[in-house]
Amino acid sequence: MKIAIIGAGNMGGAVTTGIASVLPEVKMTVSNPSEGKLKKLSEKFPWIATTTSNTEAADGASVIILAVKPWILPGVVDELHDIMQRDMPAVVSMAGGIGLDDLEDMMGSECRPALFCVIPNTAALTGESMTFMTHRRGSAKQVADVTKLFDACGKVSLVEERMVNAGMVTASCGIAFAMRYMRAMEQGAVELGLRPGEARKAVIQTIKGAAALLEATGAHPEDAIDAVTTAGGLTIRGLNAMESGGFSASVVAGMRAAMPKKK
Ligand SMILES: NC(=O)c1ccc[n+]([C@@H]2O[C@H](COP(=O)([O-])OP(=O)(O)OC[C@H]3O[C@@H](n4cnc5c(N)ncnc54)[C@H](OP(=O)(O)O)[C@@H]3O)[C@@H](O)[C@H]2O)c1
Known part of the structure; x- marks a missing residue:
């Protein structure tokens, strides 16, 4: 070729x-x-x-x-x-x-x-x-x-052509969205006491691990969350605080905003 x-x-x-x-x-x-x-x-x-x-x-x-x-x-x-x-x-x-x-x-x-x-x-x-x-x-x-x-x-x-823009927002813009989440994780980790290099290593490995888990098990993200969320525990406190700050709604709104307008 x-x-x-x-x-x-x-x-x-x-x-x-x-x-x-x-x-x-x-x-x-x-x-x-x-x-x-x-x-x-x-x-x-x-x-x-x-x-x-x-x-x-x-x-x-x-x-x-x-x-x-x-x-x-x-x-x-x-x-x-x-x-x-x-x-x-x-x-x-x-x-x-x-x-x-x-x-x-x-x-x-x-x-x-x-x-x-x-x-x-x-x-x-x-x-x-x-x-x-x-x-x-x-x-x-x-x-x-x-x-x-x-x-x-x-x-x-x-895919059919009508799905290309949704794919572009999810996967191409999605790289930037994922990077912004990772940057926020690093900021949090440093505030909690990790050195920047340790924070970077931990965030990269954690995101790789999360992606590998979903790929290997085929689980829905919410099932994987359930597996680490003890009733009355620390993880659910963190998740609820993120959601009260509008985490999931912000991600969906950002994706909607990135979608090209119909001509
Ligand atoms: N970035 C993404 O995540 C992404 C994802 C999917 C699709 N895309 C699409 O990919 C395309 C390229 O984006 P990019 O981010 O790679 O842009 P880019 O980094 O600016 O690269 C564009 C390249 O085209 C060269 N160029 C300019 N005029 C040219 C000409 N007449 N003939 C041949 N080459 C010419 C530029 O040369 P110079 O070295 O002289 O500047 C530059 O190296 C865009 O249409 C974008 O929508 C981007």
Whole structure:
């Protein structure tokens, strides 16, 4: 498989790292206007080709991953239009809030490659992304190829397009939401007397443990909470104080606020 990654920023860099770490056999060319990010990637993965030319990267690729900001996307699609029309690759947009119809409009009426909207998160860098994916006109092989690439970055859910934004809020914005919770835990731990380094280690390991427990047991979070909540004990006092501060309601309100508005 020969692929192109257009844009080597946070997401382009993370997805390149995820794919190169697990699938070194994939022939990959990464393009970016400035050379610093490309240099870092090729130092880490010397077998990857890099270029400042998007057309050079995309030429002959069966999958083109567009990892640029949403407002840059129309210009890049325009630049790659002839290659897409000629080669009919799987065109994968990672731009948040850009749907299949938006992509179709950018392509123009005569250019009809298979279109994918794929929303990974920054944990692709460590092979732990949660990626939501939807497509139009993808052949079985193209869907299998794109799934394989993002499987290398973590877990993939193929969903109907109407679910992509909910997935993006849960998993991509969700990384920031989880980080904010972890930051609050660290603040609390230091106030209670742990040194910052100990607090950091304890919070990371506790969150990893909580996620691993749910994954291994398939339990509902509330059942896992029950298992550590003694009647009249300390944990329930802590949980009730958090809820009286609006913890669960704030999380749900934050997720609702992050959802893109209907066009
Ligand atoms: N961050 C997330 O958690 C996340 C999650 C899911 C999806 N996304 C989506 O991923 C996309 C990229 O976001 P990001 O966070 O990776 O942004 P970013 O860090 O700013 O990276 C964008 C990259 O695109 C490069 N670029 C600019 N113009 C270009 C052009 N004409 N051709 C090729 N490359 C160009 C930039 O180059 P320079 O080095 O010159 O700046 C930069 O390296 C966005 O559409 C975003 O919605 C992000």
